[in-house]
Amino acid sequence: MTGPFAHGEDAFLERLRRRFAVPAAPRGGLGIGDDAAVLPGRPRRVVTTDLLVEGQHFRFDLLAPADLAVRALEANLSDIAAMGAQPEAVFLGLAWPRGAAASRRLEPFLAALARACRARRVPLLGGDTVRAPQGATTLALAVTGLPHRGGPVLRSGGRPGDALVVTGALGGSALGLALLEGRVRVSREAGARRLAERAAARYRRPRARLAAAPALAARASALIDLSDGLGLDLPRLARASGCGFEVRADLLPVDPAAARLLPPDEALRLALRGGEDYELLAAVAPGRLAGLLRRLAAVGVPAAAIGRLLPARAGGRLRTGGTVRRWVAAGWDPLRTGRSRGLDAAASRSVLPAGRRRPAAG
Amino acid sequence: MTGPFAHGEDAFLERLRRRFAVPAAPRGGLGIGDDAAVLPGRPRRVVTTDLLVEGQHFRFDLLAPADLAVRALEANLSDIAAMGAQPEAVFLGLAWPRGAAASRRLEPFLAALARACRARRVPLLGGDTVRAPQGATTLALAVTGLPHRGGPVLRSGGRPGDALVVTGALGGSALGLALLEGRVRVSREAGARRLAERAAARYRRPRARLAAAPALAARASALIDLSDGLGLDLPRLARASGCGFEVRADLLPVDPAAARLLPPDEALRLALRGGEDYELLAAVAPGRLAGLLRRLAAVGVPAAAIGRLLPARAGGRLRTGGTVRRWVAAGWDPLRTGRSRGLDAAASRSVLPAGRRRPAAG
Numbered sequence: 001m002t003g004p005f006a007h008g009e010d011a012f013l014e015r016l017r018r019r020f021a022v023p024a025a026p027r028g029g030l031g032i033g034d035d036a037a038v039l040p041g042r043p044r045r046v047v048t049t050d051l052l053v054e055g056q057h058f059r060f061d062l063l064a065p066a067d068l069a070v071r072a073l074e075a076n077l078s079d080i081a082a083m084g085a086q087p088e089a090v091f092l093g094l095a096w097p098r099g100a101a102a103s104r105r106l107e108p109f110l111a112a113l114a115r116a117c118r119a120r121r122v123p124l125l126g127g128d129t130v131r132a133p134q135g136a137t138t139l140a141l142a143v144t145g146l147p148h149r150g151g152p153v154l155r156s157g158g159r160p161g162d163a164l165v166v167t168g169a170l171g172g173s174a175l176g177l178a179l180l181e182g183r184v185r186v187s188r189e190a191g192a193r194r195l196a197e198r199a200a201a202r203y204r205r206p207r208a209r210l211a212a213a214p215a216l217a218a219r220a221s222a223l224i225d226l227s228d229g230l231g232l233d234l235p236r237l238a239r240a241s242g243c244g245f246e247v248r249a250d251l252l253p254v255d256p257a258a259a260r261l262l263p264p265d266e267a268l269r270l271a272l273r274g275g276e277d278y279e280l281l282a283a284v285a286p287g288r289l290a291g292l293l294r295r296l297a298a299v300g301v302p303a304a305a306i307g308r309l310l311p312a313r314a315g316g317r318l319r320t321g322g323t324v325r326r327w328v329a330a331g332w333d334p335l336r337t338g339r340s341r342g343l344d345a346a347a348s349r350s351v352l353p354a355g356r357r358r359p360a361a362g
Numbered sequence: 363m364t365g366p367f368a369h370g371e372d373a374f375l376e377r378l379r380r381r382f383a384v385p386a387a388p389r390g391g392l393g394i395g396d397d398a399a400v401l402p403g404r405p406r407r408v409v410t411t412d413l414l415v416e417g418q419h420f421r422f423d424l425l426a427p428a429d430l431a432v433r434a435l436e437a438n439l440s441d442i443a444a445m446g447a448q449p450e451a452v453f454l455g456l457a458w459p460r461g462a463a464a465s466r467r468l469e470p471f472l473a474a475l476a477r478a479c480r481a482r483r484v485p486l487l488g489g490d491t492v493r494a495p496q497g498a499t500t501l502a503l504a505v506t507g508l509p510h511r512g513g514p515v516l517r518s519g520g521r522p523g524d525a526l527v528v529t530g531a532l533g534g535s536a537l538g539l540a541l542l543e544g545r546v547r548v549s550r551e552a553g554a555r556r557l558a559e560r561a562a563a564r565y566r567r568p569r570a571r572l573a574a575a576p577a578l579a580a581r582a583s584a585l586i587d588l589s590d591g592l593g594l595d596l597p598r599l600a601r602a603s604g605c606g607f608e609v610r611a612d613l614l615p616v617d618p619a620a621a622r623l624l625p626p627d628e629a630l631r632l633a634l635r636g637g638e639d640y641e642l643l644a645a646v647a648p649g650r651l652a653g654l655l656r657r658l659a660a661v662g663v664p665a666a667a668i669g670r671l672l673p674a675r676a677g678g679r680l681r682t683g684g685t686v687r688r689w690v691a692a693g694w695d696p697l698r699t700g701r702s703r704g705l706d707a708a709a710s711r712s713v714l715p716a717g718r719r720r721p722a723a724g
Contacts, residue, residue, distance in 0.1 A: 012491060023485045047488060092411075123387050127394055128412055
């Protein structure tokens, strides 16, 4: 691939950041490069925007309109949580195609979005709707948020020695998508089917970790959400913090369904590279780790320490027993057409979908 | 047309507003229904979002990528000005099609947007870019703004007796589009060609009335921008204010090119119904009118009093000499497929484009 997208999303955003460096963000604010921008004032506000395109980010044969509404909202709420903030207001731009099939989808989409906004107590304060002349349903979401005490938490605040903490479990959403696409089959045994259904639900209806945000705002030194997978998102946090890192494979919280339904190496690959879990990854000073884990447990958020930040010269590493391998940044990159580079040779038979056609919101 | 879009944009937004009424906007804030939403705090912020779709809002055979960048930005800045606010930050979502022709457009688009942001001293603080698998270039803009002293000014603050004031001149952008589409021909005479070029530039590169916003924030009781045309936007302001209105046709500031190049009745039609001039329409208490016009003149913004608000029972009226006609709400409605209803029988031979295929940003 050539042109401005040639180096993937991170490189494109970096070029965009340089191109739009003047005028700079207002004093006390923050521009391109984190999960959300920061606007100064009292209170400071965080703002995240997102564009979801049918065929690129989602497919209606795998995702009901109501699922799309929940996914789109939760993916953006996750960006707000990843700033240590609570959502304040939602703005929605909709380009909806003409035709009977598309029109039938609009009502359940809007009804589900209204329900989801009520459930999250976030008002929708602006809307813009156009009939798309061509086929792709497109959603543009913008969400504003208000930092919890101690926030906003940026990607850039991590220091060598900080513990790396991840909420929940990883790989469930990617497994759910693989199941929906028929790339993985499960036995007819009841326990296996229940796990498979749970994984599919994780893909269809992710849930942002809003409950974890107050504790993380108070104690985390750096924070990011796992939308593109640990493989890509951890290096982003580390790079922004000017650090290297090491992760212990045996400490990774692998999604229970993936752990039960897949061979161990494949389950680990999904935990490392499957995106769209919308869990949070934090760097925490060692002295604050125990307190953070206690507070997260108190609000019902599972969390695990999986490794630590290192000096930048260490690069990124994955430790498996006594073996240390170089970290390969791989996951979901919306601007790459080719397949992501594999962590190992097993990539070619992975259940991970090809990057280009991957239907995914986030 | 059936379904949720059947009653046009205003009706759809009203249904959206009701559907998303819970949870309500935070205290001191404002949701759907004005040029921008209002978020409480110090300072209060205004937020506007916009979705522009190729084929629906613009066509690259009429609009260069650099023009598109300027139009998209200025249309959103106009919404900020229409709240009596100054722009604070821009967020851009881009869905850009694959292929050589589309790729060649991206660089000039981004370069022009960066120039326009610098010229307006507005930082771009967030970006999200995806490769669109299908053909339509789509832009999602969000702009935040900070109210000037006395602002934000809503559509709803007008009172019967208030003077109606419009900045600049009307109909130039619609004439420019008609010229670009070859629906109007001009003589080869130098003066006529210069006017035609100026009208085309008004379509291609509109300029939001940011300079007028401080004066209007201090003195206007209600404010809206003219993106869909006076025919539609004036009734919106009047309805929000619970008023009727009367406009005097002889006071309408008709674009000089339209006045020179078109028959008088056609020029008047463009001034009434041509959209995308991105001028501002204000309601002003009679005692503040002279002061407002002086302050606008002092910052170089032409302005004219064109009529006044009336009690609601009066409805909307257009006075031409001794004749008073009922106002017909007509202009550019992105959700209507059919042609807008005409102000008179001349509609069928008007230079105004059909609503459905009209390429327009706003």
